Amino acid sequence: MLELDLTARIGNFRLKAAFRAEAGVTALFGPSGAGKTSLINMLAGLLRPSQGRIVVQGHVLFDSKQGIDLAPEARRLGYVFQESRLFPHLTVAGNLSYGRRLVPKGRTQVDFDAVVDLLALAPLLTRRPRTLSGGERQRVAIGRALLAAPRLLLMDEPLANLDGPRRSEILPFIEGLQRQLGISIVYVSHNMDEIVRLADQLIVMADGSIVAQGPVDEITARLDLRALTGRWDAGAVLTTEVAAQDQRDALTRLSFQGGDLWLPQLSLAIGTPLRIRVRARDVSLALTPPRGISILNVFAGQVIEVGEDDGPQVDVLVDIGCPLWARITKRSQRELDIVPGRMVHALIKAMAVDRRGLGSEPD
Amino acid sequence: MLSPLEIAALSLSLKVAVWAVGCSLAPGIAIAWLLARRDFPGKALFDGLVHLPLVLPPVALGYLLLVLFGRNGPVGAWLHDWFDISLVFSWRGAALAAAVMAFPLLVRSIRLSMEAVDRRLETAARTLGARPLRVFLTITLPLTTPGILTGLLLAFVRCLGEFGATITFAANVPGETRTLPLALYTALQVPGGEADATRLAFLSVALAITALVASQYLARQLSKRIGL
Structure with missing residues (x-):
């Protein structure tokens, strides 16, 4: 589903990562500064790796040897940012359909009403982003990304700016994405509880490299990773x-x-x-x-x-x-x-x- | 209420200002974008050149225009030979002089507003499948509209008040280049013209205030619309 092998230098920071992710939810976990966000920005085409290769569902998005480097708009990856980044001059409906109109012909459109139902957005459609709560904004941002019919959804700490109750309000929606739409997700987080709840596979990063990867239950059971995963109440x-x-x-x-x-x-x-x-x-x-x-x-x-x-x-x-x-x-x-x-x-x-x-x- | 001469000066002023500002808008946006979003060698020099009319004496600028766009100037001769357009002694010349004088104000205002647009929104638009041009037209430009409006107003008012460059380049031809400030100046040259001059001065004040109030109202409506 996703195949990635990258090296990059961003200032003094070196990043080296290689992994394969199967369909489902893959979590990128690690302390801040581990390179998680840089890694998915490279996936999305917002940051250029020095060399390597990225393949999503058989489509080569980046290959330094062959000189392939698709522009972000050509990669067809949905991206949900930490700060929802809704367009302030458009209504919720306008935000939702922004990417939908740009889906290339021949690619299956995602049903607008289905996404609105799934994320419970119907009462918000005519509102402006400025009038929404943090949780509502993130739901709209998720809907907007989904409606662009992405091959893969990237989520960069989508709950990090929300308080506890708002977090638990959104988690079920994210769980629903995978279950009901069958879309694969790369989920960046430093919150183990979110990851345990959402992810199937876990990739642990530290200091710009991958220190462990595998099924969530296996990785969380490893004693040698306690220093990294154990910030969270052990279990x-x-x-x-x-x-x-x-x-x-x-x-x-x-x-x-x-x-x-x-x-x-x-x-x-x-x-x-x-x-x-x-x-x-x-x-x-x-x-x-x-x-x-x-x-x-x-x-x-x-x-x-x-x-x-x-x-x-x-x-x-x-x-x-x-x-x-x-x-x-x-x-x-x-x-x-x-x-x-x-x-x-x-x-x-x-x-x-x-x-x-x-x-x-x-x- | 207004004398035929006053009406002529007023309508000419409006015509010159509307044309000057209208024709500056597209290049103004393009140059503002260059300055706000691009880095290129000689950018500081280019920036200085754009802002030159702001610091140059208008008469000097009018003279430069005359050298370039006059009948015998390199650009003027070409325009005359190929398009039979003459700028000197014509309202088009007045519009060009006004446009050049007002251009830095227009660019500056648009540029500041464009720099304030959150680039992360543009990135988000690209991940949704929009090419850079579409991102510019659907995200950057709409979010810059308050700055564009302010710039248009400043430039418009600057055009209405333009005197030095206009009289130097396009001269003071009644009905053709005699805008409000030039008419006011002319009235002052005539013995006993103070009454006319006062009326013209009031007319200028009324025009400027109307433009200011209208634009502030528009800017508020616009900001509400784009959700800022």
């Missing part, structure tokens, strides 16, 4: 699907590779894919299957790795069919002799994974 990401609803006890059963997980009821249809984050501090370990306790979710597994930490706690990576993190005290670790290879039971409290754990705001 494992489980890819699950809604399996059943228990109306009597108001619980929802999610199935995943490690078995079944019971959570307080979520108003989601059965079969809905859901990625959840289980914080390390909400997981405890036991050597024998516990009896007579109130915890619903118990998973047998094997210890893979025990982290190094200066504090009184350690993080333990347990394989329960998929990686799971547990944060325990060093004393427990010593007394239970928790070392790699040991069989343990991981306990997850159902109430611990609430809606907040579903990737919105960290508390």
Whole structure:
């Protein structure tokens, strides 16, 4: 879908990156100054790499060897900027249709009403950008980019300028893009919660180069990346699907590779894919299957790795069919002799994974 | 209410100013764009040249025009031979003199406004599939309209008041190049012409105020329209 291999020099900053991204949402994660924005600006044709190659869906957008360097308008990549960049002299409707009129003949148009519905823009159409709230602006900017019928949507920290509630107001819309329009997205962010919620693949950048890439759950489970990914409250990401609803006890059963997980009821249809984050501090370990306790979710597994930490706690990576993190005290670790290879039971409290754990705001 | 002579001077002034400003608009926008958005060798010199009429004595400029555009001047002779157009002693000459004098004001105002246009909006337009020319016409230019309007007004008022370059280059021909300021000057040369001069002065004031008020109203409407 996307193939990229670039080197660039911007002043004293050197950037070297190569990756392939499959269809879906690919997140570019890293601290500020890592080169994330520079990288997608090069994708969009706003910044010129010194050499390399960019291919999107089989179309060569840039190739220094062949002397190909398509202009931004010829690349057909949608770009949602951090500051929505709506045109102030046009209404919302005018902004939305700006790129739509420029879609080359022969390329399928994106249905205007469908996008307006998807992003709930109907009540805004006659308004001016100046009168919109930050969240509304970003929704219009997303709609505008989509209506230009892009091959790929680039989003550069689209939620960074929004406060917490506005953020969670927009996230479902972005989730909807991928699910309902099937468009692939490259999503730049330094917020792990957004990424866990939205992305399928994760590319971690630091100091102008890529330090890791792979599926989100795999990358977030890696201990060696903790220094980068661990700014966010440590935890494992489980890819699950809604399996059943228990109306009597108001619980929802999610199935995943490690078995079944019971959570307080979520108003989601059965079969809905859901990625959840289980914080390390909400997981405890036991050597024998516990009896007579109130915890619903118990998973047998094997210890893979025990982290190094200066504090009184350690993080333990347990394989329960998929990686799971547990944060325990060093004393427990010593007394239970928790070392790699040991069989343990991981306990997850159902109430611990609430809606907040579903990737919105960290508390 | 107005004497035939006053009406002649007033309508001539308006005609000269409208033509001068109308013909300057397109080159004014082009040069403002060059100065606001392009870097080229000799830009400082070019910039100075554009602003020269602002600092040069109008009489000197009128003389330069005479040298260039007079019957025997290089450009004037060519215009006369090929198009049978003569600028000297004609209202066209007055319009040219006024246009040259007013041009820096027009360019300056458009340029400042264009520099204030957020270039990130232009980038956004390009990612939506617009080529640079379309970006200019649909984003840059509409967002520059307040500056264009201000520039047009300043230039227009400057044209109405033009005296030195006009009288030097196009001379003082009644009904042809005798605009309001020239008529006022002429009245003062005649013994007992003070009453006429006063009326003409009031007429000039009324005209300038009308133009100012109208343009401010327009500018406000426009700013509202483009959502600034």
